[in-house]
Amino acid sequence: MVRGKTQMKRIENETSRQVTFSKRRSGLLKKAFELSVLCDAEIALIVFSPKGRLYEYSSSSITETIERYEKNAKEIGSTCRSGLIHKQNNKEEDASMKKKIEQLENSKRKLLGDGLEPCSLDELQKLEEQLHKSLSFIRSRKNRLFIEKIEQLKESERKLEEENAELREKSDVVQNPLDSTSLVPGELKEQEVDTQLFIGLPETRKNHRK
Structure with a gap:
């Protein structure tokens, strides 16, 4: 015989209700005990019957x-x-x-x-004042940036002038390695160069020069 599905609602018959309570209570206590033993769980179960009788179980x-x-x-x-x-x-x-x-x-x-x-007239006036303040701040910021840029350019110009001065000094040293006043008179002599063409033995050439 197939057991039908139990409807989850209050059992109207008092005797049937009491029998069902006793069976399900026992099953519930048994399951609580098994769960505490098998899973080492701490369990406390409290049940009051319809007549107010207390049933309880605790693993500790x-x-x-x-x-x-x-x-x-x-x-x-x-x-x-x-x-x-x-x-x-x-x-x-x-x-x-x-x-x-x-x-x-x-x-x-x-x-x-x-x-x-x-917008009302007061709101428009406030917007106008806000715009004036914003423009004033923008102009101030722009002028400050211009001044900073000019100072940077001046500093760059100064560094370039110093570098040019150093390069000019190095260039003067390379172009005039010796001072003309340090030459001793008589050191530079004219060299005679024989430009005549002569064919023959060296001794014959000497006699020819004489």
């Missing part, structure tokens, strides 16, 4: 297990609350950042000349 001490459960429950609850608070804070920060970004984008568009139609 049910009081210590309950205290441990309460401690962990507090820690988990505290962690959950902290997580919820942190999450809420993040949502608020995100909303604030989005609002600031929208304001900056609107201000940027207005500074570029877009979306000025709904």
Whole structure:
């Protein structure tokens, strides 16, 4: 005979309900015992019957297990609350950042000349003042950069002049290695060069010169 699927609802018949409670309670206590032995788990089981009778099982001490459960429950609850608070804070920060970004984008568009139609006279005057301040800052920054560039060019010019002076000194030394005043008179003599063409023995050439 095939056993039908049990419907998960309250058994109306009191006798059947009590029989089912007794059977399932015993099975539940047995499974708790097997789980504690096989898996070395700390288990505490508390069951109250419909008439208020207490049934319990504990692998060690049910009081210590309950205290441990309460401690962990507090820690988990505290962690959950902290997580919820942190999450809420993040949502608020995100909303604030989005609002600031929208304001900056609107201000940027207005500074570029877009979306000025709904602006009042006071808002337009504030935008004008902001533009003047920005232009003043830009001019100041540009002038400061010009001055720094001019100083750099002057420094480069000074270094180039020093290098040119050194090169001129080296060039003068190479072009005049000896001073003409250091020559002793009579050291430079004219050399006679025989430009005549003569064919014959060397002795004959000497006689010819005479």
